[in-house]
Amino acid sequence: MDNMNEMQFTEGTFDALYGHKIIKIERDSIKTELLITSDHHQPMGLVHGGVYASMAEAAISYAAYFTQEGVWVGVNNNTDFLKSAKEGQLICEASPIKIGKRSQLWEAKIYNDSNLCAISKVRLSNLNV
Amino acid sequence: MDNMNEMQFTEGTFDALYGHKIIKIERDSIKTELLITSDHHQPMGLVHGGVYASMAEAAISYAAYFTQEGVWVGVNNNTDFLKSAKEGQLICEASPIKIGKRSQLWEAKIYNDSNLCAISKVRLSNLNV
Amino acid sequence: MDNMNEMQFTEGTFDALYGHKIIKIERDSIKTELLITSDHHQPMGLVHGGVYASMAEAAISYAAYFTQEGVWVGVNNNTDFLKSAKEGQLICEASPIKIGKRSQLWEAKIYNDSNLCAISKVRLSNLNV
Amino acid sequence: MDNMNEMQFTEGTFDALYGHKIIKIERDSIKTELLITSDHHQPMGLVHGGVYASMAEAAISYAAYFTQEGVWVGVNNNTDFLKSAKEGQLICEASPIKIGKRSQLWEAKIYNDSNLCAISKVRLSNLNV
Numbered sequence: 367m368d369n370m371n372e373m374q375f376t377e378g379t380f381d382a383l384y385g386h387k388i389i390k391i392e393r394d395s396i397k398t399e400l401l402i403t404s405d406h407h408q409p410m411g412l413v414h415g416g417v418y419a420s421m422a423e424a425a426i427s428y429a430a431y432f433t434q435e436g437v438w439v440g441v442n443n444n445t446d447f448l449k450s451a452k453e454g455q456l457i458c459e460a461s462p463i464k465i466g467k468r469s470q471l472w473e474a475k476i477y478n479d480s481n482l483c484a485i486s487k488v489r490l491s492n493l494n495v
Numbered sequence: 496m497d498n499m500n501e502m503q504f505t506e507g508t509f510d511a512l513y514g515h516k517i518i519k520i521e522r523d524s525i526k527t528e529l530l531i532t533s534d535h536h537q538p539m540g541l542v543h544g545g546v547y548a549s550m551a552e553a554a555i556s557y558a559a560y561f562t563q564e565g566v567w568v569g570v571n572n573n574t575d576f577l578k579s580a581k582e583g584q585l586i587c588e589a590s591p592i593k594i595g596k597r598s599q600l601w602e603a604k605i606y607n608d609s610n611l612c613a614i615s616k617v618r619l620s621n622l623n624v
Numbered sequence: 625m626d627n628m629n630e631m632q633f634t635e636g637t638f639d640a641l642y643g644h645k646i647i648k649i650e651r652d653s654i655k656t657e658l659l660i661t662s663d664h665h666q667p668m669g670l671v672h673g674g675v676y677a678s679m680a681e682a683a684i685s686y687a688a689y690f691t692q693e694g695v696w697v698g699v700n701n702n703t704d705f706l707k708s709a710k711e712g713q714l715i716c717e718a719s720p721i722k723i724g725k726r727s728q729l730w731e732a733k734i735y736n737d738s739n740l741c742a743i744s745k746v747r748l749s750n751l752n753v
Numbered sequence: 754m755d756n757m758n759e760m761q762f763t764e765g766t767f768d769a770l771y772g773h774k775i776i777k778i779e780r781d782s783i784k785t786e787l788l789i790t791s792d793h794h795q796p797m798g799l800v801h802g803g804v805y806a807s808m809a810e811a812a813i814s815y816a817a818y819f820t821q822e823g824v825w826v827g828v829n830n831n832t833d834f835l836k837s838a839k840e841g842q843l844i845c846e847a848s849p850i851k852i853g854k855r856s857q858l859w860e861a862k863i864y865n866d867s868n869l870c871a872i873s874k875v876r877l878s879n880l881n882v
Contacts, residue, residue, distance in 0.1 A: 380543035383534045384512065405512045408556065414509035415556070415569045416549025423544040427537065440544045441727060442700065442747065444573045444831060446858055446874070448851045463872060464835045468726065469699060469749055471833055471872075485850060485858075487833070487874075489700065491727055495753050570856060571829065571876065573702060575729055575745070577722045592743060593706045597855065598828060598878055600704055600743075614721060614729075616704070616745075618829065620856055624882050638801035641792045642770065663770045666814065672767035673810040673827045678803025685795065685802070698802045702831045 381424050384417065388428060396429035400456045402478075412450040413483070419445040421458045422474035422486030429460060430470055430490050438470060438490040445486040451478035463487070468495050510553050513546065517557060525558035529585045531607075541579040542612070548574040550587045551603035551615030558589060559599055565621040567599060574615040580607035592616070597624050639682050642675065646686060654687035658714045660736075670708040671741070677703040679716045680732035680744030687718060688728055688748050696728060696748040703744040709736035721745070726753050768811050771804065775815060783816035787843045789865075799837040800870070806832040808845045809861035809873030816847060817857055817877050825857060825877040832873040838865035850874070855882050 376382050384406065389397045398421060400406070408414040423443050430438040460474035470490040476483050505511050513535065518526045527550060529535070537543040552572050559567040589603035599619040605612050634640050642664065647655045656679060658664070666672040681701050688696040718732035728748040734741050763769050771793065776784045785808060787793070795801040810830050817825040847861035857877040863870050 375538055378533055378536075379538055380513070380535050380546060381537075384509070404507055406509050407507075408510075408553070409504055409508055409560075414549065415552040415572055416545060417509060419548035419552065419572055419574070420543065420545025423548065424537070427544070431538075439579075440576050442573070442575050443544055443548055444571070444702070444874075445548065446571050446850070446876075447569055448858070450568075463833070464869075468753065471835070482851075487831075489747075489833075495726065573745075573831070575721070575747075577729070592704070593740075597882065600706070611722075616702075618704075618876075624855065633796055636791055636794075637796055638771070638793050638804060639795075642767070662765055664767050665765075666768075666811070667762055667766055667818075672807065673814070673830055674803060674807025675767060677806035677810065677830055677832070678801065681802040681806065682795070689796075697837075698834055700831070700833050701802055701806055702829070703806070704829050705827055708826075 380420070384420065386421055386424055391429055391432050393433050395459065395461045396425045398425045398458045402451060402453050402456060412452060413456070415447055418447065418476050418484035419443055419486065421456065421476055422460065422488055425458045425460045425474055426472040426488040427490065429472070434465065434470065436492040436494045438492055440488055441491045442489040443486060445484055447484050449481045449483045451481070451483050454478055456483070468492050509549070513549065515550055515553055520558055520561050522562050524588065524590045525554045527554045527587045531580060531582050531585060541581060544576055547576065547605050547613035548572055548615065550585065550605055551589065551617055554587045554589045554603055555601040555617040556619065558601070559619050563594065563599065565623045567619040567621055569617055570620045571618040572615060574613055576613050578610045578612045580610070580612050583607055585612070597621050638678065642678065644679055644682055649687055649690050651691050653717065653719045654683045656683045656716045660709065660711050660714060670710060673705055676705065676734050676742035677701055677744065679714065679734055680718065680746055683716045683718045683732055684730040684746040685748065687730070692723065692728065694750040694752045696750055698746055699749045700747040701744060703742055705742050707739045707741045709739070709741050712736055714741070726750050767807070771807065773808055773811055778816055778819050780820050782846065782848045783812050785812045785845045789838065789840050789843060799839060800843070802834055805834065805863050805871035806830055806873065808843065808863055809847065809875055812845045812847045812861055813859040813875040814877065816859070821852065821857065823879040823881045825879055827875055828878045829876040830873060832871055834871050836868045836870045838868070838870050841865055843870070855879050
């Protein structure tokens with residue numbers, strides 16, 4: 367992990383477009399952040415549901431990429447929206463539910479301050495089996 | 496619908512940031528589009544899973560906003576990724592599975608040319624009941 | 625399919641316990657049925673949500689078993705409950721959304737007369753890859 | 754809770770048919786059990802996926818019924834199958850992710866000894882709003 371340059375990793379990607387940044391990756395967890403601006407809102411002025419789904423999808427895919435053997439792609443993203451957010455910071459913390467040879471299932475929780483705004487399960491499939 | 500200005504509706508929002516445009520809204524359907532650029536990619540050069548989830552979330556929320564009584568918010572987004580895309584256009588077509596008083600369930604299908612890339616179910620809840 | 629004896633196939637299993645019967649299997653579809661009795665109810669006298677999930681799970685697993693190469697196991701069952709049922713017959717009709725080498729995604733619709741009571745997506749994984 | 758007779762509550766229902774028993778209900782949790790017999794198997798001799806989905810559905814619905822105000826019905830059951838089981842006991846433990854006025858989201862974990870076999874999210878909707 368030491369030499370990883372995450373800024374470079376996501377440079378020019380969708381995560382760079384919407385300002386999603388990796389803070390920390392460990393074998394069993396990842397932490398990412400996003401500073402909310404009006405660019406993340408839907409028309410009612412709340413954070414767009416797609417922002418939460420995108421953060422979970424990316425965080426979990428990147429954690430698998432950096433910590434697991436194999437080539438992993440997302441096959442399902444199931445996100446529940448629990449509380450709306452308008453401003454401040456979103457923190458996404460994800461950890462695995464099951465790491466298998468063919469399939470991984472992770473869960474991400476996304477917080478705005480102490481509020482749990484969204485919870486997401488992402489299933490990844492190994493292209494190398 | 497005739498006087499609706501969707502460009503204005505999504506101006507300054509997340510959908511404007513990632514280039515997601517409403518093409519047509521009818522009572523039982525919505526059609527939207529996105530022109531893929533590298534800004535929509537994940538690090539492997541494929542369209543980011545969050546783009547599909549965001550398109551489904553937005554398309555279905557906007558269809559409910561413009562065609563149904565009540566104030567509807569997304570409570571769940573369940574997106575399956577079926578085939579990757581790199582370039583060209585994404586077309587999202589959504590229609591309702593069930594329209595209830597308290598809850599709506601819609602399904603979105605997202606195509607890249609004739610390939611079905613993602614299928615998504617979004618559940619909306621009525622804040623006015 | 626001609627020589628298949630589905631009664632024998634499910635004999636002594638959970639499907640036999642709750643009276644779930646295969647009517648017809650084709651390459652791209654399966655049709656099953658259940659005659660509702662009070663044994664299928666939850667305490668309020670409506671069909672138990674688990675009955676719908678079980679029917680979808682079984683129908684799709686059996687269709688994969690009889691029509692696809694490989695050894696397929698369910699990894700996710702996502703069932704939406706749309707309308708309650710009390711009596712009569714439940715008919716489950718399922719067809720594939722995507723048949724891949726590693727993964728299959730099917731959708732089941734369960735009807736009570738003409739009412740769509742539940743819709744379910746089941747993902748199967750191939751143990752042979 | 755003191756006077757509740759859960760045996761009576763589920764008497765004659767689907768849970769009685771497949772031998773699913775409530776062990777303990779508290780405000781923020783429920784614990785249930787099932788003794789696996791061949792009646793719970795699918796044709797390969799493993800516990801049928803529908804059994805896990807049914808246990809989660811019932812456990813969470815009963816916890817809401819006994820501990821929350823309102824009339825709650827399940828609208829979605831999303832169950833991931835993590836590890837197969839053949840014999841012994843299944844223990845289901847569920848707790849709420851979010852308790853809202855209109856909607857509740859709970860998570861159930863189902864164990865066979867120390868193995869986590871399935872994890873399930875169930876969303877309930879309040880018919881009284």
